[in-house]
Amino acid sequence: MKVIVIPVTPYEQNCSLIICEETQKAAVVDPGGNIERILATIEKQGVSVEKVLLTHGHLDHVGGTEALANTLNVPIIGPEKEDLFWLEQLEAQSQRFGFPPHSSFTPTAWLEEGEIVEVGNIKLKVLHIPGHTPGHIALLDEQSQQVIVGDILFSGGIGRSDFPRGNQFQLVSGIKNKLLTLDPEIVVYPGHGPTTTIGHEKMTNPFLR
Ligand SMILES: [Zn+2]
Numbered sequence: 323m324k325v326i327v328i329p330v331t332p333y334e335q336n337c338s339l340i341i342c343e344e345t346q347k348a349a350v351v352d353p354g355g356n357i358e359r360i361l362a363t364i365e366k367q368g369v370s371v372e373k374v375l376l377t378h379g380h381l382d383h384v385g386g387t388e389a390l391a392n393t394l395n396v397p398i399i400g401p402e403k404e405d406l407f408w409l410e411q412l413e414a415q416s417q418r419f420g421f422p423p424h425s426s427f428t429p430t431a432w433l434e435e436g437e438i439v440e441v442g443n444i445k446l447k448v449l450h451i452p453g454h455t456p457g458h459i460a461l462l463d464e465q466s467q468q469v470i471v472g473d474i475l476f477s478g479g480i481g482r483s484d485f486p487r488g489n490q491f492q493l494v495s496g497i498k499n500k501l502l503t504l505d506p507e508i509v510v511y512p513g514h515g516p517t518t519t520i521g522h523e524k525m526t527n528p529f530l531r
Contacts, residue, residue: 323444323466325511328363330356333382333419336513338470341369342442349441351375351461351470352513353386355421360390372441376400377472378458379408381415381424383513388427397430399439402450405457407487433459449500453493454481460501467508469520475501475510477518480529497530 324341335354342348348369353360364371374391376384378401391398408415409426416424433439435450439461449460454473458481462469473481475497483490501510506521523530 323441323463323468325468325470326363326367327511327517328356328360330354330359331382331385331421334514335382336511336515337386338511339363339367339369339371340441340444340446340470341367342444345442346370347372347442349373349375349439350390352377352383352472353390354382355385357386357390357393360386361393364394371396373439374398375439375446375461376429377460377470377474377513378455379405380455380473381412381419381421383472384409384412385416385421385424388425398427399429399431400433400448401429401455401459402434402448402452402457403432404452404487405455408455408457432457451493451496451500453483453489453491453496455485456487456489462504462508467505468511469501469504469508470511471501472513474512475523475527476512476514477510477516477523478527479515480527494530502530 326339328337331354338351437448439446446461460471508520
């Protein structure tokens with residue numbers, strides 16, 4: 323799996339274009355906005371996008387979803403269904419985040435813990451890790467040792483848990499049980515900031531001691 327990170331929105335949210343290099347099929351994860359930038363990257367790579375995947379329902383991660391999915395004529399998959407209330411409040415979120423008004427939408431399908439999402443020959447395993455939002459998921463490719471974690475885990479940090487239905491205890495225990503137990507070599511793509519590894523966060527992240 324090849325991952326191309328495309329920072330979008332004033333929040334510098336890391337949208338990712340994930341590519342199966344065997345088939346040139348691809349998926350866009352968390353298109354928060356700036357869809358012309360995302361479309362230009364897709365075109366430059368010459369790949370065929372099959373779906374949009376969402377890690378959670380915050381506007382800086384989903385703001386460009388409907389426009390992009392409509393342009394590409396592809397389904398919207400994820401997050402876990404507990405994030406429905408966030409997607410239903412996109413209008414209120416646009417005021418809170420200082421974004422242009424944005425209407426609500428419902429994904430084509432929700433994702434569940436343990437489910438496998440295919441992108442070409444890539445098999446992404448869904449890890450449901452609530453706490454930043456209740457329906458937040460991570461997408462793990464065991465074969466290429468990479469995981470996309472949205473706002474669950476950052477280089478040297480963890481996601482905020484002071485939002486409605488946030489829960490820091492749940493977040494930290496989810497990270498410890500489902501991410502820190504993975505191979506330390508696995509590369510971690512957070513929703514904001516630099517890429518890291520499981521091993522580096524396990525050793526140095528002050529929130530996970
Ligand atoms: Zn978030």
